Amino acid sequence: xxxxxxxxxxxxxxxxxxxxxxxxxxxxxxxxxxxxxxxxxxxxxxxxxxxxxxxxxxxxxxxxxxxxxxxxxxxxxxxxxxx
Numbered sequence: 001x002x003x004x005x006x007x008x009x010x011x012x013x014x015x016x017x018x019x020x021x022x023x024x025x026x027x028x029x030x031x032x033x034x035x036x037x038x039x040x041x042x043x044x045x046x047x048x049x050x051x052x053x054x055x056x057x058x059x060x061x062x063x064x065x066x067x068x069x070x071x072x073x074x075x076x077x078x079x080x081x082x083x
Contacts, residue, residue, distance in 0.1 A: 001030040022049050034076050046082045 001009075006027055013020060029036050041047040066074075 001027060003031055006031045025049075028072065032072070032076065034079075047079050 009027065010024065026036055028034075037044075037047045037049065044051065
C-alpha cells in the first residue's frame with residue numbers, strides 16, 4: 001500500500017478509534033515497509049497490541065511540536081531496537 005492508497009482507504013472511515021486502531025496500524029506498517037507485529041514478535045512479548053507499558057524515565061512524554069511523521073519514525077525505531 002502506498003500513501004495515496006492509505007489516505008483513500010482511511011479518509012472517510014467513521015469507525016471508532018477502538019474499532020479501527022489495529023487495522024490502521026497494520027496499514028501504516030505496510031505504507032512505511034515495517035513488518036507487522038505478529039511477523040516479528042509471534043509470542044507478543046515486545047511488539048504487540050494491547051500490552052501495557054511501563055515508564056522508564058522522567059519527562060513529559062512526546063514533544064508536542066513533533067510532526068506525525070517524526071512520532072511514527074521514533075516509534076518504529078524504538079521497536080526495531082528491541083527486535
